[in-house]
Amino acid sequence: MSDISRIALLTSGGDAPGMNAAVRAVVRSADAKGIETIAVSNGYQGMIENNMRLMDAREVSGILHLGGTILGTARSDAFRTPEGRAKAADNLNAQGVDGIVIIGGDGSLTGGQKLAEEHNFHVIGIPGTIDNDLSGTDFTIGFDTAVNTAMEAIDKIRDTASSHHRTFFVEVMGRHAGWLALYAGISTGATAALIPEREDDIAHIRERIFESFKLNKRFSIIVVAEGENLGGAEAIAEMVKNGEGTENLDIRVANLGHMQRGGSPSMRDRVLGARLGDAAVQALVDGKTGVMVGERYHQIVHTPFTRLKTTERNADMFDLVEMMDRLAR
Structure with a gap:
């Protein structure tokens, strides 16, 4: 004592x-x-x-x-x-x-x-x-409050995305960790969550968006952690736009910013x-x-x-990423 x-x-x-x-x-x-x-x-x-x-x-x-x-x-x-x-x-x-x-x-x-x-x-x-x-x-x-704040904002974005058949890249906080992006993506039924812990590929992201619309979905939402390796939501959206066959995609970007930190x-x-x-x-x-x-x-x-x-928790994170990929199809 x-x-x-x-x-x-x-x-x-x-x-x-x-x-x-x-x-x-x-x-x-x-x-x-x-x-x-x-x-x-x-x-x-x-x-x-x-x-x-x-x-x-x-x-x-x-x-x-x-x-x-x-x-x-x-x-x-x-x-x-x-x-x-x-x-x-x-x-x-x-x-x-x-x-x-x-x-x-x-x-x-x-x-x-x-x-x-x-x-x-x-x-x-x-x-x-x-x-x-x-x-x-x-x-x-x-963390729980921040995820709920992001989830509520993305739910609102989904309404307009669905109305206009749009693809939204939504940037959330997470300079070195993707937990917030991952949980926000799972809880909103997003097409994908891009996180710092995993290397992403523009061609693969583009294909996921195409697959989403081929399944007759009315929208596609990609949740992006700010520290994601390709450079954040703005940069990724621009790279996707510049790809082959994307001329008919209506792509928008939303950055939730510091609102994620606040609130009761x-x-x-x-x-x-x-x-x-x-x-x-x-x-x-x-x-x-x-x-x-x-x-x-x-x-x-x-x-x-x-x-x-330690990196011990990353195994749990990658299990959730794989689950999200299965459920987003």
Whole structure:
């Protein structure tokens, strides 16, 4: 057991719906255990600037349904340096902090790992990212809401695509991971999902579109992750247009942009945020450090920061890609 009496809490990296649910859970779980919470504003930059204050359990009332993060988030180049991390550590020590909870993605949790290694803090991570690209959890906080946002937008696009017999290339977020594009594609009955994890071929994409219309479908929708290897939706649409036999294709492009990050979190993200926030505090009380709390098969698990970017999950992804290809015919 660890003698934790005051923890620092921050959200870092890109915002994700459900972060506030996790913030609320951390503060209230800590309060129930007699632990004080220091809220860090604007991520690691707030640590460096000493932008921190005590937060009590009543201050997190009414935030469960809010998108974004009430703590604010920012990227910090200064924190990437040993000098910046040393300054952050000095400020944390001055605040009497002996444990840290970080809500964010891979880069944010890597920063937490360095704090733990270089300055001997107990650090626990909570996976908050719409990319769903961390091992050690079935889903990350924010992913479910982001998929639902993309799904609702694509459903609307499909209505007009069907009315005009159009082909739409719809770009969603996912610079390094295709989970969002894949789940959005499966849930909307898209013709294909193009993801960074798989090499795509323009001739094959063009043939999939032709096949779709040969089956008397009234539309074709291709969901494209922004980090897809051929260059994104605009570039792929242009390459498809320039191919042989495409003169009769009515091709349009839609980029869903940052709307995918916003909005009120779904039930799943609220519950996941609550559960992982509570589990993070318990992990600190139990003396754990350098791990991310996650949910696998409905059970809380702890994964070392060094194991968060494995490729083990890609096998599951490729199974879903093959299933999508079968169902899209």
